[in-house]
Amino acid sequence: xxxxxxxxxxxxxxxxxLGKIVDQDDMVALNIDGRMSYHAFSFPMHYGDMPKxxxxxxxxxxxxxxTKSTSGHVERLLGEISDGDWITIFSSPYIRxxxxxxxxxxxIPLRYGLDASERQKLLEVARAAIQSxxxxxxxxxxxxxxxxxxxxNLKADVDVALYANGHLRGSTIMESVGLGEGVAHAAVxxxxxxxxxxxxxxxxxxLWIEIxxxxxxxxxxxxxxxxxxxxxxxxxxxxxxxxxxxxxxxEVHNITRFSNLTDLRARLASEKAGVTASARxxxxxxxVEDFIASPGxxxxxxxxxxxxxxxxxxxxxxxxxxxxxxxxxxxxIQERDGNLPPIVSTTRDLPPxxxxxxxxxxxxxxxxxxxxxxxxxxxxxxxxxxxxxEKRLPKQGGAxxxxxxxxxxxxxxxxxxxxxxxxxxxxxxxTSYASADxxxxxxxxxxxxxxxxxxxxxxxxxxxxxxxxxxxxxNREVMDLAVFAELVNVFHTSDPAFSKRVTEWLIKHQYSDGxxxxxxxxxxxxxxxxxxxxxxLALEPEANEAALLSAARWLSTMQYDDQNLFFVVQSRxxxxxxxxxxxxxxxxxxxxxxxxxxLGLSRIxxx
Numbered sequence: 001x002x003x004x005x006x007x008x009x010x011x012x013x014x015x016x017x018l019g020k021i022v023d024q025d026d027m028v029a030l031n032i033d034g035r036m037s038y039h040a041f042s043f044p045m046h047y048g049d050m051p052k053x054x055x056x057x058x059x060x061x062x063x064x065x066x067t068k069s070t071s072g073h074v075e076r077l078l079g080e081i082s083d084g085d086w087i088t089i090f091s092s093p094y095i096r097x098x099x100x101x102x103x104x105x106x107x108i109p110l111r112y113g114l115d116a117s118e119r120q121k122l123l124e125v126a127r128a129a130i131q132s133x134x135x136x137x138x139x140x141x142x143x144x145x146x147x148x149x150x151x152x153n154l155k156a157d158v159d160v161a162l163y164a165n166g167h168l169r170g171s172t173i174m175e176s177v178g179l180g181e182g183v184a185h186a187a188v189x190x191x192x193x194x195x196x197x198x199x200x201x202x203x204x205x206x207l208w209i210e211i212x213x214x215x216x217x218x219x220x221x222x223x224x225x226x227x228x229x230x231x232x233x234x235x236x237x238x239x240x241x242x243x244x245x246x247x248x249x250x251e252v253h254n255i256t257r258f259s260n261l262t263d264l265r266a267r268l269a270s271e272k273a274g275v276t277a278s279a280r281x282x283x284x285x286x287x288v289e290d291f292i293a294s295p296g297x298x299x300x301x302x303x304x305x306x307x308x309x310x311x312x313x314x315x316x317x318x319x320x321x322x323x324x325x326x327x328x329x330x331x332x333i334q335e336r337d338g339n340l341p342p343i344v345s346t347t348r349d350l351p352p353x354x355x356x357x358x359x360x361x362x363x364x365x366x367x368x369x370x371x372x373x374x375x376x377x378x379x380x381x382x383x384x385x386x387x388x389x390e391k392r393l394p395k396q397g398g399a400x401x402x403x404x405x406x407x408x409x410x411x412x413x414x415x416x417x418x419x420x421x422x423x424x425x426x427x428x429x430x431t432s433y434a435s436a437d438x439x440x441x442x443x444x445x446x447x448x449x450x451x452x453x454x455x456x457x458x459x460x461x462x463x464x465x466x467x468x469x470x471x472x473x474x475n476r477e478v479m480d481l482a483v484f485a486e487l488v489n490v491f492h493t494s495d496p497a498f499s500k501r502v503t504e505w506l507i508k509h510q511y512s513d514g515x516x517x518x519x520x521x522x523x524x525x526x527x528x529x530x531x532x533x534x535x536x537l538a539l540e541p542e543a544n545e546a547a548l549l550s551a552a553r554w555l556s557t558m559q560y561d562d563q564n565l566f567f568v569v570q571s572r573x574x575x576x577x578x579x580x581x582x583x584x585x586x587x588x589x590x591x592x593x594x595x596x597x598x599l600g601l602s603r604i605x606x607x
Contacts, residue, residue, distance in 0.1 A: 010095055010219050013284075014066055015039075015050050017217050022064075026103065027054070029062040033070055034077055038062065063103040067096045072224060072523075075512070087112060090217050090287055092232060093523065094225060097217065110154050110179065111215055113289055119211075119300050121148060123293050125180055126160055126187040126209050133188045134199055141184040152180035157214035159249055160186035164203045166569035168255060169196045173214070173247055183211060208566045210292040210303070212236075212249050218284040221261075229260040230523045233584035234305035236288050237264065239273045241281035246272025250290060253306040253585050254567040292566065301563055305584050308563045310556050319552050322559060323369055323601040326594040329578030330366055331381050333591075338388030344575055346568050346587040356392055359385060360407035362595035367414035368602040383415045390420065402431050406443040425449065429457055433464070441465055442486035465490060469502065478519050481506055482529040488536035503540070506533050507547045514554030526583040527558045531596030538600035541607055548604070555580065555597055560589065 007015075011030070018028060019041060028039045028051060039051035065086075067074050072093040089111050090097040101112060114122070125148075132138045156179045161171040170190030174182040187209070191199040199207065214236055237248045248268050258264040266277035275281065290303040302309045334340050340362065342355040363385035370378025386408075393408050409424030428444050436444075445461040448454040465487055472479045485506060491499040510516055515525035516533045534551045537544040560568075560576045567587075568576060579589030580597065 008222065010222055011066065011068065012050070013219055014095075014097060014217070016048065018051075018064060019045055019047075019049055021109075023103070025061075026063045027061045029065040030068070031065065031077055032068045063100045065096075065098045067098075069094055070224060072228065089215070090219060092219075092225075092235075092285065093230075094222060095219065107150055107154065110151065110156055110213065111217070111287075114151075114213075116300070118149070118151065119291055120298065121152070122180070122183050122211055123209065123298065123300060125183050126211060129184040129187040130162075130191055130199070130207070130209070131204065133191050134201055134204060141181070141188055148180045153178045155179075156182060157216070158182040158186055159210075159212040159214065159247075160190050161210040161212070161249075161251060162187075162190045162199060163208040163210070163566050164199065164206050166565070166567055166572075167196075168251075168567070169193065169199055169203075171249075171251075179213070206295050208292055208294055210251060210290065212251075213289040214247070214249075215287040215289070218286045220282045220284045226261065228523065229262065231258060231261050231264055231585065232285055234288075235285045237268055237283055237285055239265070239268050239281050239283050241269070241273055241275045244273040244275045244281075246274070248272065250288060250303070250305040251567075254587060257585055257587075294563065294566070304557065307557055307581065307584065310553075310559075310563075319556075319601060319604070320373075322552065322556050323598055324373070325559060325561065325578035326580070326597055327366055327369055327375070327378050327578075329576070329589075330362065330591065330594055331377065332574060332578075334381055334384070338384040338386075340385065340591050342591055344579060344589045344591075346572065346576060346589075354392065356389060356404040357407055358590075358592045358595075360389055360404055360411045362591045362598075364407060364411035364414050365595035365599040365602070367411065369598040371414065372602045372605045379415065382411060383417070386411050386415050386417055386420070393420075393424075402428065402433075402436065403440045403443055406440070406447045409447050425454065429454060433461065438465070438468055438483050439486065441468075442484075442490050445490045446486060462490065462494065466498065473505070478521050480519050480529075481509060481516055482518070482532040485533045485536045489539060492539050499539075503537065503544065506537070507544070510547055510550065514550035514552070516551070524583070525554075526586075527555060527580040527593040528582070528590055528596060530555060531580070531593050531600070535596045535600040535603070538603035541604045548600075558583075 022041050024043055026041070030037045030039060038054050040054050041049065041051045067077055069077055074093055074096050085101045086098045087101050088096060088098050129141055155176050157173060157175045158177070158179060159171060159173045160183060162169045170193030172186045172189040172193060174186045177185070218238055233253050234250055236250065239246050246268050248264065258267070265283050268283065269275050269277045269281060273281070291300045292303055292308070293300050330340065333344060339354055340359055341350060342353060342358045343350060363382040366378050367382035370376065370382065389408055389411070393404060405424045405427045409421055409428075412418065412420035412424065425448060428448055431444070433441055433444070441461050442465060445458055445465065448458050450458065469484055469487060471477070484502065487502045488499050488506070491502070506516065509520055511525065514530075516530045518524045518526070518529055530551055534548060534555065537548050537551070541548060558581045560579050560581060562573070562577070564581075565573045565576060576589055580593040582588050582590060582593070
């Protein structure tokens with residue numbers, strides 16, 4: 001055997017894992033930053049054996065591929081084998097492992113995932129165990145291995161989490177036990193999790209059951225990942241320090257907010273493994289298969305990270321319900337005087353607050369959506385907000401002054417109050433933009449009508465906006481995508497070619513899940529940012545259809561509904577139903593996220 005000292009710990013960990021499952025005729029393709037090599041194991045194998053490098057032309061025989069990117073852009077690498085019946089068994093920006101499902105095997109491994117009937121059976125196992133324990137007080141799990149398929153007897157690490165009335169009431173991991181037996185035991189133990197009050201018989205009808213299968217390929221975080229401070233919210237994290245171990249599963253992000261990866265690692269060590277944060281212990285990530293069932297329902301809901309995966313939109317017609325849900329939410333949270341709280345928390349009431357710019361923008365979007373859907377109540381709600389703003393706009397001051405007038409003018413136009421429009425335009429023409437940020441410049445340019453009075457100022461704003469984009473792109477600066485997105489609208493009519501260039505720049509950075517990162521160098525996606533880009537791409541719905549639908553699917557997944565509110569107490573669900581979760585780690589809802597989606601939908605539907 002050849003010991004590849006030049007390979008990092010992640011590659012060695014994968015080789016060690018493969019050594020437990022490969023057969024005589026299995027071959028591994030390794031792609032590190034575009035450099036391909038091929039490897040095979042020799043038999044008999046001993047623990048710690050590494051594969052040996054073989055000829056350079058064996059890709060047609062490969063059953064596993066490992067693709068490694070030291071820069072964190074694994075999806076950009078060329079030469080990755082993709083022919084045949086391949087399945088991804090681990091994926092991150094830095095490393096991806098695939099397996100050909102056509103390789104010889106006796107029993108389909110659990111890493112290939114469960115089908116619908118198998119998931120359903122696991123839910124039945126969990127429900128029966130919970131019912132028996134809570135109703136009858138039975139401490140014994142009556143699970144017969146012969147009553148299920150052979151796959152249910154395969155060893156696995158599993159977790160069962162229970163929620164009642166929006167509260168986590170138990171979560172238990174069973175390690176290296178038969179899948180079916182593990183789910184049954186984890187379900188029983190979660191009913192009496194020592195951290196919480198035991199589940200009572202009166203709570204059985206209000207119980208959400210979440211089942212998580214922890215994949216056995218565990219890959220230690222690399223130095224590059226530690227420096228990037230990125231948290232993979234769809235993955236599990238595990239830490240082992242001697243006899244101590246601890247896990248965080250994706251549902252933790254519904255309950256706990258981490259400031260960065262360092263914070264997550266420290267709390268994983270102290271809260272789960274029971275060791276100090278400075279203990280010499282590495283943290284590994286792993287894939288999970290995660291699903292949940294609502295009380296009394298046998299319908300299983302797949303989870304992606306901490307949210308219910310609803311990526312099933314097939315066309316623009318399916319998006320209307322998303323818009324109406326968002327519009328109804330805005331109307332529910334509107335205060336008597338017409339104001340809206342800018343942020344709604346899933347856990348607590350926030351102090352009363354006015355954010356004039358965010359309020360004006362959001363209600364402008366609601367008015368536009370009301371017009372295109374011919375829903376009078378939406379327009380009336382926008383008019384009520386405008387009446388509230390009329391008393392505040394003249395008193396506005398500070399950084400948001402100009403932005404508030406730009407959005408307020410747009411709201412006045414959409415709500416049919418032309419008396420405010422000239423005042424807003426005059427205010428914007430008199431403003432000095434010497435130190436204005438890009439968002440303010442763009443919104444002022446978008447609002448100012450192409451009249452003779454405004455033509456010169458519009459031209460000045462256009463030149464400055466174009467210069468900022470050209471300079472940033474030319475110097476490869478860290479450019480916020482959502483900040484520059486409005487340029488698509490600013491130049492849509494006056495310079496379609498430049499507008500298209502900005503559009504292409506935005507789409508180039510879209511992730512495969514449909515979201516957009518905060519910047520070209522960021523891995524952080526959030527609903528307001530993706531919603532803003534969705535809003536401007538909607539100016540050309542046919543040309544941008546693929547990107548729009550992909551973004552809409554992601555935004556739909558981030559929208560709160562009865563399914564995605566399982567971790568929120570009943571008394572707060574009406575305050576959130578229809579809103580958009582800020583991101584995977586932040587459960588708060590911002591009104592302008594709904595505004596971006598509504599304005600984008602209005603543009604799509606008007607065409």
